[in-house]
Amino acid sequence: MTVAAETVLEVQGLHVDIPTPAGVLHPVRDVSFQVRRGETLCLVGESGCGKSMTSLALMDLLPRAATRRATTLRFLGEDLAQASRKRINALRGDRMAMIFQExxxxxxxxxxxxxxxxxxxxxxxxxxxxxxxxxxxxxxxxxxxxxxxxxxxxxxxxxxxxxxxxxxxxxxxxCGPELLIADEPSTALDVTIQAQILRLLADLQKELGIAMVLITHDLGVVARIADRVAVMYAGEVVEEGPATEIFATPRHPYTVGLLSCIPVPGRTPPGGKLGTIPGVVPSLVGDLQGCSFRDRCAHAQPGCSRTIPLRESPAGQQWRCVLAPEAEAA
Known part of the structure; x- marks a missing residue:
């Protein structure tokens, strides 16, 4: 019988709020996921979807005006939401480490x-x-x-x-951390060096048994390194699950749109037209109701403006959408 790996990071209902002259900005909204020892979770999505802000919230490195709140925020069973500043400083850089973007x-x-x-x-x-x-x-x-x-x-x-x-x-x-957060660690590098850095991270993680949260907008990177994927849009996770399931059977229309933007060898003709997602990300200032993607979604319907149910497949894939699974597959 296979024993499940220890849960290193558990996040439930994570929110980040930032007051602005126009109202309260909500860059992270009700984000939930967990990472086990030796596992790589990739946070993906367009620029501005809340990936980096989520990582800063996990490390308690948010801007001074920002506030963080969560139902659960545990690192190896320890409640980070209730931890003192002294305790956070002791963990950060020691047992929890971060590779910054630039x-x-x-x-x-x-x-x-x-x-x-x-x-x-x-x-x-x-x-x-x-x-x-x-x-x-x-x-x-x-x-x-x-x-x-x-x-x-x-x-x-x-x-x-x-x-x-x-x-x-x-x-x-x-210091031999047990959790490593890497915020787009290869963005500013050329393709050859990028591949070397990603291979290095994967080898080190396997050797040291580190739980890793990798933040990227490059789905090619995700396909090579991820065990699980959390797709973020407008500050919230719209789909999460095993990487193989996300790529094989994407459920949320936004995930489908992201994957359609990637050229597929042998299937996308040279010079062929890639998929696009029309429109722009909505403003995250003020209260947001329903599906944030509905104004850009080809399948939008009246129910999208109300509370969206969380669906789950037998393979452990979760997503928020009013469409029935058979309609999503079609």
Whole structure:
């Protein structure tokens, strides 16, 4: 009998609210998912759908004016919603780590790579300078950086984009985290380096048994690395389930629209027209009722303006839509 992996992160009913002159902005609305040890969950969706804001809420790194609330927000059984600032600071960067989207702005240009790696490790582990430096060299070598000891004396601007991203991965892994959140870690890189970074993340996760939340809008990346997928639109998860099910039988019209935008080798002719999703994402200011996608959906009907039921398939796929499953498949 197969024993289920331990749940590392459990999120239920996560909301983020930001007051603005026009009203309260709701960039994250009732988001729920869980990530098990050794599992990769990909958050996907258009720019502005709430993926990065969700990751910042998980790490408690929201803008000062923003407020976070959740029915459940647990890390290895510990209630993060009720944890003190001191406890959050102790977990963040140690057992919970994050790779930010742009390494050039995430790394401090005034300090060497070594100073930033060593400071991080000494703060959380109380290690001496020599032990911290040894750990830094070890991690830089693990992420594929040659002449690691020499690199410790260099500044971020002296490294290429790919090397800076590898340094960010090494920094996130310095303390051996159990949860890794990667916010579009390969967006600013060319295709070759992007593939190397994704392969590196997958290998490290398998080796270390890390639970990973990967944020991306690239469904090609998702197909290569994800175990489960959560599709976000207008701040909420509209579909979630195993990656194989999402790609084989997408249920929500928005997921179908996203997948239709991807060229399929052998099926999409060269120069052929790709699918598009008409319209724009609605404003997230004020109260929102019903399906947020209804103004862009070809299957919209009067019931879309009311509370949308949560449906579930036997394979564990969940989605919110008024259409019956047979209509969605058609």
């Amino acid at each position: 390494p050039m702005t995430a790394l401090n240009p005034a300090y060497t790579i070594g100073e930033q790696l060593v400071e991080h490790y000494r703060h959380h582990r109380g290690a001496g300078p020599a032990d911290a430096r040894t750990r830094a060299v070890e991690l830089l070598e693990k992420v594929g950086i040659a002449s690691a000891a020499k690199r410790l004396g260099q500044y971020p601007h002296q490294l290429s984009g790919g090397l800076r991203q590898r340094v960010m991965i090494a920094m996130a892994l310095m």
